Amino acid sequence: MTDTFSFALSATDGEARMGEIRTPRGNIRTPAFMPVGTAGTVKAMLPEQVREAGADIVLGNTYHLMLRPGAERVARLGGLHRMMNWPRPILTDSGGFQVMSLSALRKIDERGVTFQSHIDGSRHELTPERSIEIQGLLGSDIQMQLDECVKLPCSDAVAEKAMHLSLRWAERCRVAFGEQPGRAMFGIVQGGAVEALRVESARELTQLGLKGYAIGGLAVGELQEVMLRMIETVMPHLPASKPHYLMGVGTPDDIVEAVRRGIDMFDCVMPTRAGRHGQAYTRFGRLNLRNAIHADDPRPLDPDSPCPAARTYSRAYLHHLVRSGEILGMILLTWNNIWYYQRLMAGLRKAIEEGCLADHIAVVKEDWARGWPESPRTAEGVPAAAEL
Numbered sequence: 001m002t003d004t005f006s007f008a009l010s011a012t013d014g015e016a017r018m019g020e021i022r023t024p025r026g027n028i029r030t031p032a033f034m035p036v037g038t039a040g041t042v043k044a045m046l047p048e049q050v051r052e053a054g055a056d057i058v059l060g061n062t063y064h065l066m067l068r069p070g071a072e073r074v075a076r077l078g079g080l081h082r083m084m085n086w087p088r089p090i091l092t093d094s095g096g097f098q099v100m101s102l103s104a105l106r107k108i109d110e111r112g113v114t115f116q117s118h119i120d121g122s123r124h125e126l127t128p129e130r131s132i133e134i135q136g137l138l139g140s141d142i143q144m145q146l147d148e149c150v151k152l153p154c155s156d157a158v159a160e161k162a163m164h165l166s167l168r169w170a171e172r173c174r175v176a177f178g179e180q181p182g183r184a185m186f187g188i189v190q191g192g193a194v195e196a197l198r199v200e201s202a203r204e205l206t207q208l209g210l211k212g213y214a215i216g217g218l219a220v221g222e223l224q225e226v227m228l229r230m231i232e233t234v235m236p237h238l239p240a241s242k243p244h245y246l247m248g249v250g251t252p253d254d255i256v257e258a259v260r261r262g263i264d265m266f267d268c269v270m271p272t273r274a275g276r277h278g279q280a281y282t283r284f285g286r287l288n289l290r291n292a293i294h295a296d297d298p299r300p301l302d303p304d305s306p307c308p309a310a311r312t313y314s315r316a317y318l319h320h321l322v323r324s325g326e327i328l329g330m331i332l333l334t335w336n337n338i339w340y341y342q343r344l345m346a347g348l349r350k351a352i353e354e355g356c357l358a359d360h361i362a363v364v365k366e367d368w369a370r371g372w373p374e375s376p377r378t379a380e381g382v383p384a385a386a387e388l
Contacts, residue, residue, distance in 0.1 A: 005141075005184045005211055007243050011353045015235065015262040018352040021243055023141050024182040025081070026088045028056040030243065030264040031348055033255065033341045034091060036272060039064045040074075040084045043272045044327075044334040047086045053307065053335075054342030057141075058086060059267045062134050063095035066124070067117050071137040079139030091267070092140035094131045094173075096147045096188075097216075097248065108148060110165070128172040132185070140183075144214065145173040147188040152222045159192025162217075163201050166190045174208050184211035186245060192217060193226050195233045202237035213238045214245035219268075224254060231261045252281065252344055252368075256361050259348050271341050275334030278322040282310070282340060283364075284372045289333065294319040297375045307339035 007030075009019040021028040035042045035050055038061045042050050050058060060080055065071060077083050080090055099106050099113050106115035112127030128146045135143040147166035150158055170187045177185040187205040191197030205213060215234055218227045231246065238244055245265035246258050255266055271281060278290040282302050287294070297315040305311050309332040321329025344364075351360035 003182055005182055007212070007241065009240075011355075013352045013355050013357040014260065016259050016348075016352050016357050017244075017262055017264060018349050019243075019264065021089075021264075023089050023184075025141055026056060028089055028265075029345075029349060031255075031259045031345055031352075032056060032265050033345045034059045034265065034267040035338055035341075036061075036267055036269045037084065037086075037090075038269070039068070040080060042338070044275060044331045045272070045338060047084060049335060050086075050338060051088065053339045054346060055338070057089040057091060060084075060090055060092045060138060060140060061095065061098065062092050062131055062138070063098035063126075065092075065138060066095070066126075066134050067119055071134040075137040075139070081139060089141040090139075091142040092135045092138055092144065093247070093267075094135070094144040094146040094188075095126055096131075097149045099126065100149045100151070108165075110168070112146070112169075128169040129176040132173050132176040136180070142212065143177065143183065143185050145170045145185065145187050147190055147216055149190070149217050149220070150192060152193055152217070152220050152226075154192055156192070156194050156197070159190075159194050160197055163190040163192070163197050167201060167204050170205060170208060170210075174210065186210060186212035186214050186243075188214045188216040188247070189234050189238075190217050191230075193222060193230065195230070198230055198233050199237055202234045206237065206239055210242070212243040212245060214247050214265075215263075216247045218246065219248040219250050219254070224257070227254065228257055228261065231258060231263065235262045252341075253365070255344065256348065256364060259352075260357065260361065271337035272334050275332075275337045276330045278329070278333065279337075280310075280318070280333050281337045282372070283343075283367055284370065285368045287315075287372070289315065289318045289322045289329070291319075299375060301336055305336070305339060305343070307336055309333070309335040310339065 003024055006022045009017050011018040019030045034057050035055050037058045074080055099115055102115050106113055114125045131146040146169050148162040150162045187210045189201045191201045243264045246263045249266050250268050280287045280301050294315040299315055301310040351357040
């Protein structure tokens with residue numbers, strides 16, 4: 001434990017890095033995947049389950065929490081950590097991405113963003129200073145600058161305008177953040193899919209001397225090859241001594257490829273959202289438990305997983321829960337998915353430490369491509385439990 005915020009690398013393999021972010025509320029092993037707790041909860045999960053799965057940090061959302069229950073209320077109740085019973089680190093995003101998705105309900109100018117709540121239509125203003133104030137009231141350990149995130153594809157002119165506005169907002173956020181011992185503010189590299197803009201954004205941000213740097217505005221509809229090219233463009237211009245965070249990413253394949261290129265931190269709603277929609281991530285690929293093929297399959301999702309949801313319940317039962325709309329099905333599949341993502345990260349960290357990342361990724365991808373073997377069948381076409 002430490003009373004300051006710091007980052008230390010312990011191993012590298014090519015561009016990939018293994019390290020640790022140290023905060024007063026605990027250390028974060030990197031590369032790290034942060035489960036998303038948008039409204040102060042990782043959906044369908046107890047905080048204790050999230051921690052047992054291996055998560056060192058979760059993400060909360062400024063936009064949603066400012067609307068309800070309200071940042072001032074959270075502060076009066078002792079802060080987000082106490083309120084959601086998560087004593088470990090929390091990162092809060094600035095709300096910029098969510099405001100972007102409001103489209104016609106928002107207006108952006110130099111001062112900030114005015115928007116209508118998607119909940120009740122009430123009007124709000126989010127400036128760089130107010131975003132940092134809200135994140136301070138929430139009590140998060142890592143706070144993100146307010147930025148303008150544009151949808152891709154977009155014109156170079158739109159990307160350039162948003163990038164420069166985000167840089168000016170970053171400076172205002174830095175001033176508003178001030179000195180907060182044990183906490184950190186991260187800047188966000190923008191620039192759409194234009195390499196020169198990404199480089200300019202990264203270079204200008206690093207002049208602010210922030211404690212971490214994120215790459216934003218990706219995973220918003222572009223091809224994976226575009227996302228990876230933007231990472232490769234940006235990384236040489238970010239300080240190696242600071243954490244590198246790829247926002248809103250993503251699929252397991254996106255994660256392993258981004259780790260290969262030097263990314264340290266990730267977040268995405270994918271594992272929890274997939275769990276609520278009948279999807280299970282496993283070491284042999286993703287399973288859709290809604291499909292009838294699982295109706296008579298007594299095998300668990302993965303008998304070798306340390307997660308009870310993956311090891312204890314049959315696919316047939318999970319299929320029944322999903323098709324019946326039972327809440328337990330969402331809970332069990334989300335539990336499995338959070339475990340899977342954390343095991344994926346642990347495997348990547350171990351491979352970097354041992355200097356065998358390329359071989360490890362090759363094996364992981366071979367397993368995804370091969371998929372699970374079909375369930376053994378009896379003469380009647382029903383899987384035989386004894387053959388598991």
